[in-house]
Amino acid sequence: MSPLARRSTRLVWVWCVAYTAVATPPARERRRGEIRSHLWESEHAALPPIAVVLAAVRGVAHDVGWALASGIPRLARSFGTPTPYVALAPLFPVQAWIVSALTVGRVAHVFEGLGAIGGAAMLGMAALAWLMQRRRG
């Protein structure tokens, strides 16, 4: 196999690992298994590297759709835990700081307010999620 063919297969595999990361474990294992086999067959059928990459590129929209459909329930479940809120909390003051550094006057004040309220609200949500999680046991 040529280095270019190996590189193109690797590229497609990295994309597959990336978009399947959000899916549920059974869906992820199945899709990865199918793509692993498909890439192996493509290599051994000596398909041109560009054909392998194009086959992946043409299906990107469906890959993303599939990942969202399989990942959204999982993502929704994660919002029942404090982690996503703790992760989102610092983003509010940071965006406020960036906007207030770039603008002056009323806009800057509005964004500073949003940053403070948003950050505090996220921490509040994190605390609430933690309490609910504890209550559920």
Place this chain on the structure above:
Amino acid sequence: MILELGLRRLRDGDPEFYGFAVATELGDDGRLLTAHGTLYKVLERLERDGLLVSRWEEPEEFDEPRPRRRLYQVSDQAEGALRTSQALQQSAVLRPKLAAQ
């Protein structure tokens, strides 16, 4: 197209097929289906709709060192569903002609 291919294979006595074989057999006729994302999404949907059944190939079924394939086969409902879909397509083609008469 996948159902037609599956039914053809069933008639030929080799009912099981896998993703890469579909992409290869359809070739330019099924250009869209040769895209990985589209192909595997369609296969999954057909299975969810009960038109295909699938399983992982068992290690003892092949000798060469390669990843195992996900093997698909058309279900009993597939032929009926394909006939219905073809009839619907035909009526959609005929209707404008009737309207023109």
